[in-house]
Amino acid sequence: MNTLLWVLVGILVYSLAAKALQIRGYLPDSVRLQGPIATIHTKRGRALLTRLAKPKRFWRAWSNVGVGVALVIMVGMFVLLLFQAISILRNPPAPSAVNQPENFLVVPGVNDFLPLSVAPEIVFGLLVGLVVHEGGHGLLCRVEDIDIDSMGAVFLAFIPVGAFVEPDEESQSNANRGARTRMFAAGVTNNFVLTAIAFALLFGPVVGAVGVAPGVAVDGAYAGSPASAAGIDNGDRITAIEGTNVTTERDLDNALLAAEDRTVSVEVDGERTVQVERSLVAVGSVDGNPANLTVEDDPIGITAVNGTAVQTRGELQSALEDAGDFARVETTAGTRTIPVGAYVTRAAPDGPIANASGDDLANTSFLIAGIDGERITSSTDLARTLDGYDDGDRVSVRVYADGAFQSYDVRLGETPRDGNAFVGVDLFPGTSGLLVTDFGVRTYPAATYLELLGGSGGGGEGSMFPGLTDSPFALVYVALVLPLASIVLGIPNFPGFTPAVTDFYVIQGPLAPLGDGVFIFANVLFWTAWVNLQLGLFNCIPGYPLDGGRILRMGAEAVVSRLPVSDSERLVQTITTSIGLTMLASLILMIFGPQLLS
Template sequence: MNTLLWVLVGLLAYSFAAFFLRRRGLLPSSVRVQGPFTTIHTKRGRDLIDWIATPKRFWRAWSNIGVGAALVIMFGMFFFLLAQGILILRNPPAPSAVNQPQNFLVIPGVNDFLPLSVAPEIIFGLLVGLVVHEGGHGILCRVEDIDIESMGVFLFTVLPLGAFVEPDEESQRNADRGGRTRMFAAGVTNNFAVTIVAFALLFGPVIASIGVAPGMAVAGAYDGSPAAAGGISQGDRITAVAGTPVSNESSLDSALLNSDARSIQVELNGGESAADRETRTVTVERSLVVAGTVAGNPANLSLGGEPIRVQAVNGTPVYTQRGFSEAVGQDRFAELTTSRGTVTIPVGAYVTSVAANGPVADAGVPDAPFVVTAVNGTRVTSSTELGNVLDDIQPGQTVSVEVYKGGSFETYDVTLGENPRDGGGFLGVNLFGTSGLLLTDFGVQSYPAGTYVSLLGGDGGPDAASLSGGIADSPLGAVYVSLILPLASLVLGIPNFPGFTQNVYNFYAVSGPFGFLGTGVFLLANVCFWTAWINLQLGMFNCIPGYPLDGGRILRTSAEAVVARLPVEEPYPLVRTITTSVGVTMLLSLLVLIFGPTVLGG
């Protein structure tokens, strides 16, 4: 039996046992069970809430600010969800990881972007969000003289999911509209306040305590690559190659290109834990392997089975990328001898897509895919070489670009744009290796440790800062970046950021205001990150103007206030029509947003 089946059996057993105990009258009246969900009600704690609610003037002013923010966000959420729903119905997107239904759930391990490795921090942030949300409702109940029927905790079997406050219905109905509106808005107000505090800590003293350790952080080694065979793995930092210091991926590439030795010494820092982390030197026997492919590449190669090794080019044995380029020379075609056979292909930087209205598109270059073989007469055999050539050309200059497509070569005059990452020349294309093959004589994948620190407002080094540009230079920009970091692979083109998990501790150095915490600063950073992230999500979601969310309740009191000023004999039916229409629209929009891509785009 697999794990999921055991979980289902356990839930059924729990539900049956709870139903049996309830029917027998063996459960106390304070415990209510609905399937696997349990609520425990209590009247205790009301004195504490009464005491917290004592400065009524402060809490009313606080909630008035929240009401204004909630109304603005309500209107924004209404138009956003409606527009997204219409867009999906008109032009259904293809199903992808980001629009899968399970990825709308804030459940680590179920949501593909919320890993189990940070489940404790995510659950903590969720509990904080639920407690402050319901606590806000409870405090404003007492401020507005609304009685509290009960309070308690909400459980999934025996696992706490949150807290709740249950107002007395008659007392709530007797309260004035302004008081009820403030009470409904108090929860999201507190969620936004927690978000601000958590982000302020993260962007301030916490991230200032996290620096980037020297060397290139290794996210992993390709299967069958020379690096994997040499014992280099995830968590290592490469600090030197063939005696040349390495500080980042660019310096590693330069060190490898500057050496034509087949056997090289690599200095590493790594280990399973901080206790056994040490500097060591390994020997890597370089060989040219195919680490990735694009469908339909000219060599018609695809990964699977044994690693693909490039053994010779035009009859010359090759072991390195430098040797590959030298063997190709100025030839536009090359005969590759591989472990899968021999094939003749055009050699150059492979373009997989062209940006609309970009420099290449404006020059009339045909649609991708195609191969770029030369720029201003300079031969290029890979996307790396093309990038190096463009880095030396100023934006705005017009260059000749030689392209191979459909069996012939054509040359186009292209006026370069500015590369947003490093300020060099920019073609406006997406590239993939050499002729659709990702060739490597080493085979490691870098981890963007400095980029993450830079995007969160810290000092990640000049190379890392170039990716963020001006995005995170303002508080709102920093918040936006933090919200998309768990989806970074889709938005920023870097791996998704789960937080500072234990397997990346070696990539960072601790100092600054919280340096005394040691590795505990990483836990603090994760707690701040996920608490802010989840509280902002909770606040935004609850502002959707649909019942039973807070936004739907605020919509009702707002509609009552407006309709009461209209010359209408029976205002209640009109209020009900408004709230029901908006609520149904929001429900349908949410359903389309969650399930539309899967159902309509499949």
């Protein structure tokens, strides 16, 4: 049974138990049930809202701005959802982690992108968002002299999923159309303002107080790798190899290649030293690699190339350079004879090598085996070789595709990331489709995350995403997609400054006395902003019973009232129902379409 099915079973059991308690009279009158949805009603707080509503002119001006923002976003949400639904119908995407139904729920532990470790921050952000949202509705009710019957919270089983203000129906119907529109828009306006405040604090003083700790951050060690055997694991920082300080992944790679002995001395966290006895292992593989090897739970050992024993990557590189076009590689899974090169998973359309080859290399994988006569044995080799060229240089690129070698005259392009020359391909790291290491750690891009949040990465290398965070709107976009970074940006998902990664950062500046409290504050701000932005956008969908649907009805009534029609109420109902059903169908297609249509 998958996670979503367990959740549905739990909700069913809860619904039956809650209904039994209600039938037997154990629930107070303030609690009302509709299936798994429970609402708790109270009349407290109405006097406070009446006092806060006294500067009515200010609140009306505030809400008029909110109405304009909400209308723009409503149109955008309608177009986005409709376009997405049409795209799914025309070309159903293959099911993936990002379009699984459970990943549309903002529930930590159920949503694959929201780990349980950030559940407190997400729940806090949700509760604050619900309070300011419904508080906005209640405040504008009193501004517009609309009476309030009750207020309260909405629960899905035990999870708070909403709050509400219940206006008096007669009082609401007596209010003019503008007053009701401002009241409906007040909730999303408050969510967007709270998002802006949280992001401003996060991108400003909070992230500004965070710096990157020295060394290369370790996200973990591959099972069965030399680093794992030496006790190097998640949360460690590698600060030196054989006495040579390392601050970036390239520093680490260069230091390991330069080390001649099989056993290397590794300084961890600047405090302890461990001895790592290196051996060559393949810890990853791409489908269809020339060796026809698949790395699953355990790594595959590599012991010799063309009869020459190899124990380090430096020895492997030398042996492959001397091997010719093909190498006989001895592994713990058997001996393979393979072509040698950097494995290309895709050539970029209209990229340098795609333009040079015509249709020869389109929609196919291949190896790059040489640049201008220089042997290329791995993706690292290719990157280092291209560092010696400039944008616009013409080079001969030797590739292995469809069982044969072929050379192409390629005019190099310029990568936007760092301005270096590139051939326009996506690479699988390693050699010939195998990720080979003599060390075995997965690095954590601590500096990149800090940079994407508007801080100073200080990683010692050029930015991975230059220009992406040059404006406040770009920073908001990046923060919105960071929990999905593996899908959108090609780096691991970022759940916040969780305890597992705080050792990769240091607190500095005026906020230094707060210590780790800065990380807690940063997580609260990040998830509060993230959740409130989601709440505001979702409620702007023009479909009943969302705020966008109610604003749509007010707008439809205003337009239809000026038309020469005999039954204006029916026309308004037709417009709002049609748009609402279209939005509902679009949402269902987004959630379930990839599973049902692919």
